[in-house]
Amino acid sequence: MARTRPRLGVFKFSSCDGCQLSLLDCELELLAVTEAVEIAYFLEATRKDMKGPFDITLVEGSVTTPHEAELIHKVRKSTGTLITIGACATSGGIQALKNFKDVKDFIDKVYAHPEYIETLATATPIADHVTVDFELRGCPINKHQLLEVINATLNGRKPVVPKHSECIECKSRGTVCVMVAKGEACLGPVTQAGCGGLCPASHRGCFGCFGPMETPNTAALSERLKALGSAPRDIHRLFQTFNANAPAFRQQAESLEDRV
Amino acid sequence: MSATANRIIKVDALARVEGEGSLYVKVKGDEIKEVKFGIFEPPRFFEAFLVGRSYAEVPDITARICGICPIAYEMGAIQAMENAFGITVPQPIRALRRLIYCGEWIESHALHVYMLHAPDFLGLPDAIQLAKANRPLVEKALRLKKIGNDILEVIGGGRAIHPVNMRVGGFYRTPRKKEVQALIPDLEWAIEASLETIQVVGGFSFPALEQDYTFVALRHENEYAIHEGRLISNRGMNIGLEQFLDHFDEEHVKHSNALHGFMKEGKAPYKTGPLARYNLNYDKLSERARQAAKAVGLGAKVTNPFKSIVVRAVEILQVCEDALAICRSYQEPSEPYGAVPVKAGVGYGCTEAPRGICFHRYEIEADGSVKTARIMPPTAQNQKIIESDLWKVVAANLNLPDEDLKWRCEQAIRNYDPCISCATHFLKLTIERD
Numbered sequence: 001m002a003r004t005r006p007r008l009g010v011f012k013f014s015s016c017d018g019c020q021l022s023l024l025d026c027e028l029e030l031l032a033v034t035e036a037v038e039i040a041y042f043l044e045a046t047r048k049d050m051k052g053p054f055d056i057t058l059v060e061g062s063v064t065t066p067h068e069a070e071l072i073h074k075v076r077k078s079t080g081t082l083i084t085i086g087a088c089a090t091s092g093g094i095q096a097l098k099n100f101k102d103v104k105d106f107i108d109k110v111y112a113h114p115e116y117i118e119t120l121a122t123a124t125p126i127a128d129h130v131t132v133d134f135e136l137r138g139c140p141i142n143k144h145q146l147l148e149v150i151n152a153t154l155n156g157r158k159p160v161v162p163k164h165s166e167c168i169e170c171k172s173r174g175t176v177c178v179m180v181a182k183g184e185a186c187l188g189p190v191t192q193a194g195c196g197g198l199c200p201a202s203h204r205g206c207f208g209c210f211g212p213m214e215t216p217n218t219a220a221l222s223e224r225l226k227a228l229g230s231a232p233r234d235i236h237r238l239f240q241t242f243n244a245n246a247p248a249f250r251q252q253a254e255s256l257e258d259r260v
Numbered sequence: 261m262s263a264t265a266n267r268i269i270k271v272d273a274l275a276r277v278e279g280e281g282s283l284y285v286k287v288k289g290d291e292i293k294e295v296k297f298g299i300f301e302p303p304r305f306f307e308a309f310l311v312g313r314s315y316a317e318v319p320d321i322t323a324r325i326c327g328i329c330p331i332a333y334e335m336g337a338i339q340a341m342e343n344a345f346g347i348t349v350p351q352p353i354r355a356l357r358r359l360i361y362c363g364e365w366i367e368s369h370a371l372h373v374y375m376l377h378a379p380d381f382l383g384l385p386d387a388i389q390l391a392k393a394n395r396p397l398v399e400k401a402l403r404l405k406k407i408g409n410d411i412l413e414v415i416g417g418g419r420a421i422h423p424v425n426m427r428v429g430g431f432y433r434t435p436r437k438k439e440v441q442a443l444i445p446d447l448e449w450a451i452e453a454s455l456e457t458i459q460v461v462g463g464f465s466f467p468a469l470e471q472d473y474t475f476v477a478l479r480h481e482n483e484y485a486i487h488e489g490r491l492i493s494n495r496g497m498n499i500g501l502e503q504f505l506d507h508f509d510e511e512h513v514k515h516s517n518a519l520h521g522f523m524k525e526g527k528a529p530y531k532t533g534p535l536a537r538y539n540l541n542y543d544k545l546s547e548r549a550r551q552a553a554k555a556v557g558l559g560a561k562v563t564n565p566f567k568s569i570v571v572r573a574v575e576i577l578q579v580c581e582d583a584l585a586i587c588r589s590y591q592e593p594s595e596p597y598g599a600v601p602v603k604a605g606v607g608y609g610c611t612e613a614p615r616g617i618c619f620h621r622y623e624i625e626a627d628g629s630v631k632t633a634r635i636m637p638p639t640a641q642n643q644k645i646i647e648s649d650l651w652k653v654v655a656a657n658l659n660l661p662d663e664d665l666k667w668r669c670e671q672a673i674r675n676y677d678p679c680i681s682c683a684t685h686f687l688k689l690t691i692e693r694d
Contacts, residue, residue: 030402
């Protein structure tokens with residue numbers, strides 16, 4: 001009899017599809033992954049609609065509708081290890097910008113018939129709704145980190161995913177600091193590593209795709225950015241983008257609000 | 261089943277599309293009562309939260325509309341800002357922009373042709389089963405896709421999804437000549453692989469369906485238009501981007517979270533994407549692309565939407581040739597970006613995303629912040645014509661059992677490579693037979 005492979009489910013909530021595409025973007029490793037796990041549910045890739053339970057589930061996207069708020073509980077019940085992937089799933093994502101505004105006003109701006117639209121007032125991370133076993137950050141996630149998390153989970157070990165700041169990645173690849181050398185506004189000192197230090201290597205400041213690092217000193221960074229000439233409004237915008245609803249970034253943006 | 265019984269065909273969650281969509285078909289006897297291609301992708305309100313952001317942040321934000329075609333969203337926004345500020349970028353920057361867009365086309369088209377659409381023609385649920393039947397073919401497809409992603413990474417600053425290197429006025433960092441030249445050997449291989457792709461998909465059997473479409477695409481004098489041009493149709497329209505909203509509009513229908521685009525004249529549906537481009541810009545395809553299309557029976561006109569898979573393959577060849585030519589002649593621009601004279605104004609941008617035209621319009625305040633934003637993604641524009649195709653597909657296939665009819669409908673939707681994440685700012689199949 002054939003060996004039974006662990007069953008993998010991939011679910012999408014409110015998102016751009018980019019993080020689940022990261023799995024299909026593992027061009028060199030994809031066929032090996034499909035040999036290690038049985039892809040039991042992955043709508044972007046297959047019309048096979050197999051029912052749970054799943055051994056490992058990847059969840060992309062944030063909870064923004066009443067339907068999603070119910071669905072996530074069903075997904076949790078049908079899965080062993082639940083891994084959330086990307087900024088939407090781990091902090092709410094870009095659409096969490098609506099958390100700070102009147103959502104009715106947003107609906108009125110975009111849609112002619114607001115009565116057709118079902119949406120919650122907030123976009124929230126999956127962990128606000130159910131127990132999550134591992135959160136993989138990034139907007140988008142780093143596909144090598146994704147393979148590491150799948151590999152570690154299959155082998156019953158803890159994934160090696162650093163929680164230190166983006167600065168460490170710049171130092172290790174030898175990138176000249178854009179904040180020190182050119183006075184550019186950069187979120188790197190408070191942002192978790194993971195992308196590989198891409199923005200500073202492209203001569204621009206980090207804009208926080210991987211969310212806050214462990215114990216980030218966001219207040220000190222704000223002061224430094226101000227000293228370098230950033231207007232409070234620009235600092236506010238910097239914290240309030242792709243991980244606007246992550247507590248450390250949210251609080252820092254709030255503390256700047258009276259000066260915006 | 262009695263002639264008057266309701267027959268309902270439903271697909272609650274369409275597969276092998278990007279995002280969440282559905283289909284509902286209701287048939288009474290031999291008469292189709294209702295066809296609804298719905299988009300239940302949750303709304304994310306991009307146009308609303310762009311208001312008040314700086315012009316410079318917009319491309320990074322709009323990229324997040326879609327993980328499959330972020331370049332379409334970055335470049336459309338960038339060009340709109342440049343249009344508002346009166347910026348024209350120099351030739352080497354323009355060439356780099358076309359190169360990175362070629363990368364997105366190769367990646368997106370290879371993904372769609374092999375992983376998402378080919379399984380329908382082969383009666384397989386997915387590309388994993390295709391890999392079991394023909395592993396070398398899938399490995400080749402993945403390598404082709406990877407070459408697209410490699411271009412995106414080299415020009416886009418290190419990643420293919422939401423690249424970080426494009427900005428208003430140019431790029432943040434100029435890619436080095438040796439980085440760009442390193443792409444050449446793979447692109448030479450990719451041209452051979454795309455020729456083979458045309459042969460493979462050109463050999464599929466295609467369900468019969470011909471429609472008298474209104475095609476809309478960008479048109480450029482000197483090239484197969486991707487990132488610049490005027491908007492033309494096969495009905496004589498020829499307009500600049502600033503006239504787009506005089507000719508096109510969108511409406512909000514109950515069964516969809518994506519707005520439905522239509523042409524104002526006659527409130528008619530129109531078609532954008534590979535078939536539109538091919539039919540309108542056939543004369544701008546390379547000689548090799550036209551010959552390869554001809555070898556599998558495609559002439560200057562293609563009106564069967566199921567043949568879009570072959571047209572996508574022809575387009576892969578075209579952009580591999582274009583990308584190779586740009587890499588071979590690449591000279592580093594003297595400056596990565598030029599000055600950005602911020603001023604109040606209105607700007608328009610429109611490019612050919614892999615699935616069709618993606619239109620942007622922004623009003624900018626004197627301090628560079630966004631006053632209003634409007635984005636019309638290709639799948640929203642194609643929704644009405646997708647429903648029109650589905651009426652014909654269902655009518656021609658009423659004799660099929662529900663399961664087969666359902667699959668045929670799904671295949672017809674996938675002709676459009678619908679990107680539902682984009683369209684909502686967009687599917688579920690229900691077939692109901694009375």
